[in-house]
Amino acid sequence: MTPVEFRRRLHAHPELSFREDGTAAFIAEQLAELGIEHRTIARTGILARIPGRRTTPGDRRAVVLRADIDALPIAERTGLAYSSRNAGVMHACGHDVHAAVLFGVLQRLAADPDFGGTLLGLFQPGEECNPGGASLVLAEDPFGEYDIRAVIGEHVEPQLEVGTLGFRAGKYMAASDELRLRVRGTGGHGALRSQLRDPVAAGAELLTRLVALNGEECVLSVGRVQADGATNVVPDELYMEGTLRTFDEREREIIHRRIANIAADIDKRHGVRTDVGIGRGYPCVVNDEILVKRAVALAQETGLKVEMLPLRTTAEDFGFYCRVYPSLFYRLGVGAAAGRPHTSSFSPDERAIDAGIGFMGRLALQILNRQ
Numbered sequence: 001m002t003p004v005e006f007r008r009r010l011h012a013h014p015e016l017s018f019r020e021d022g023t024a025a026f027i028a029e030q031l032a033e034l035g036i037e038h039r040t041i042a043r044t045g046i047l048a049r050i051p052g053r054r055t056t057p058g059d060r061r062a063v064v065l066r067a068d069i070d071a072l073p074i075a076e077r078t079g080l081a082y083s084s085r086n087a088g089v090m091h092a093c094g095h096d097v098h099a100a101v102l103f104g105v106l107q108r109l110a111a112d113p114d115f116g117g118t119l120l121g122l123f124q125p126g127e128e129c130n131p132g133g134a135s136l137v138l139a140e141d142p143f144g145e146y147d148i149r150a151v152i153g154e155h156v157e158p159q160l161e162v163g164t165l166g167f168r169a170g171k172y173m174a175a176s177d178e179l180r181l182r183v184r185g186t187g188g189h190g191a192l193r194s195q196l197r198d199p200v201a202a203g204a205e206l207l208t209r210l211v212a213l214n215g216e217e218c219v220l221s222v223g224r225v226q227a228d229g230a231t232n233v234v235p236d237e238l239y240m241e242g243t244l245r246t247f248d249e250r251e252r253e254i255i256h257r258r259i260a261n262i263a264a265d266i267d268k269r270h271g272v273r274t275d276v277g278i279g280r281g282y283p284c285v286v287n288d289e290i291l292v293k294r295a296v297a298l299a300q301e302t303g304l305k306v307e308m309l310p311l312r313t314t315a316e317d318f319g320f321y322c323r324v325y326p327s328l329f330y331r332l333g334v335g336a337a338a339g340r341p342h343t344s345s346f347s348p349d350e351r352a353i354d355a356g357i358g359f360m361g362r363l364a365l366q367i368l369n370r371q
Contacts, residue, residue: 001030003107003353007100008082014071014089014096017126018133020044023069027123030103036110041122042136045069048106048121052113052368061117062146063364064325065105066134066153066318067098068127077344092346094156094334097353099123101154101332104357105364117368118146130178132282132317138324149367150291151321153329154356158340160333162352164305165359167330168312169292173285174219174245175252176315180277181206181263185270187229187236196234200227202270203238209262210242218255219245219313245313247284283319288326295328295363304359305333332356 001009015023027046031038038048076083076090084090106121113119120143126133160166183206185199203225213220222242229235244259246252256278263274299306309331321327332355334348 003100003104003357004350006030006103007096007350007353010069010096010099011080011091012082012085014084014086014091016073016089017070017129018044020069020125024123024125027069027099027103031106034107034110036106041140041142042125042133044125045133045137046123047142048123050106050110050113050119050121052115052117052119054114054116055118056116059117060145060147061368062120062143062148063117063367064120064122064143064148064151064321065102065360065364066122066124066151066321067102068095068124068133069099070095070126070128070133072128072342074342074344078347080347090344092343093128093341094346094348095127097156097332097334097348097356098154100353101356101360104353105361108357108361109364115365115368117149119364119368120146127317130279130281132320134317134320138320143325148325150288151325151327152360152363153318154332154360155316155329156334156338156341156348156352157331158334158336158338158348160307160331161305162333162335162349163355164307164333165299165330166307166309166333167287167292167296168309169287169289171247171284171311172287172309172329173312173314173316173319174247175249175284175319176281177244177252177256178279178281179220179222179242179244179259180279181240182275183238183272184275185236185272187234190229190232190234197271198234199236199238199272200229200234202266202272202274203227203240205270206263206266206274207240209266210259213255213258217247217251217311244278245315247311249284282315282317283323285316285319285329286322287328291326291328294366295330298363298366299359302359302362304355
């Protein structure tokens with residue numbers, strides 16, 4: 001099976017996060033046909049292993065290549081012959097392309113494992129929602145016996161043309177937290193304000209002060225506000241939820257404390273009580289600077305175009321790997337005609353698959369063959 005055929009099979013049969021049973025079974029079947037050792041990981045993921053023929057006794061060096069495999073709850077409207085057959089579910093974020101690139105690398109290197117050390121191919125479930133499949137993978141400690149030289153991942157990027165890769169050294173993608181706040185007061189008749197401890201007024205001030213926390217490396221947005229009152233009825237409580245993105249763990253903790261302090265100050269002045277819930281999501285994606293330097297040089301040597309990227313406020317559970325191992329997460333150009341990810345019409349240019357295979361495979365070999 002070619003990598004493009006592999007991708008189209010995944011695209012036609014997408015599965016949501018942590019429900020990738022059919023996806024995992026298909027991947028395992030294809031790896032078995034190639035004679036590649038593999039096992040289940042994080043319940044619906046697959047971890048493949050290819051030992052290099054030049055590996056000497058005691059050589060624990062390894063490189064992990066990671067691709068996410070989950071899809072999104074979106075009804076596809078691309079009109080492709082291999083469109084989703086799973087109603088309301090679609091590979092709208094390119095994870096099928098990521099998996100096809102990884103499959104292609106494993107396919108090539110299994111046929112000619114001319115390297116020292118071990119290549120590990122991780123088809124990871126559940127990137128799209130908390131707690132993130134990466135956290136479940138690491139909880140199993142699958143790499144403890146190895147000297148991990150790099151964990152490498154990629155993501156499709158329609159703002160880059162096919163044949164272009166995007167990199168950023170150091171801080172790249174944001175940590176993400178979910179905010180849920182419930183302001184409890186005393187409601188009543190809207191005309192009798194002296195009898196109220198108004199959660200709506202308190203909530204309005206809370207929202208305004210939270211949004212004021214936005215800065216160059218802090219993004220806070222409130223996407224839902226609910227207060228079930230009426231024109232002349234003030235409810236007993238108001239609920240809001242939103243997202244927080246930061247690029248530094250120290251700053252992340254500072255913002256968490258500031259949110260709690262703002263809520264406490266408003267409670268005191270309005271006579272209400274606010275329950276502050278902050279659900280910790282993914283950590284920052286921080287790229288190893290040496291790996292970025294080597295990857296950029298390799299891309300340029302092989303004729304690929306390179307663009308250096310700005311900070312990105314979206315989040316990725318790849319950040320969990322960055323906290324433990326030298327890691328690199330880069331962008332694979334799939335062309336502007338692909339459209340926007342997370343939409344029903346997203347359709348990456350499949351020519352990017354071959355470009356992705358060539359680069360990821362060469363990078364893995366370069367790292368493994370470096371003593």
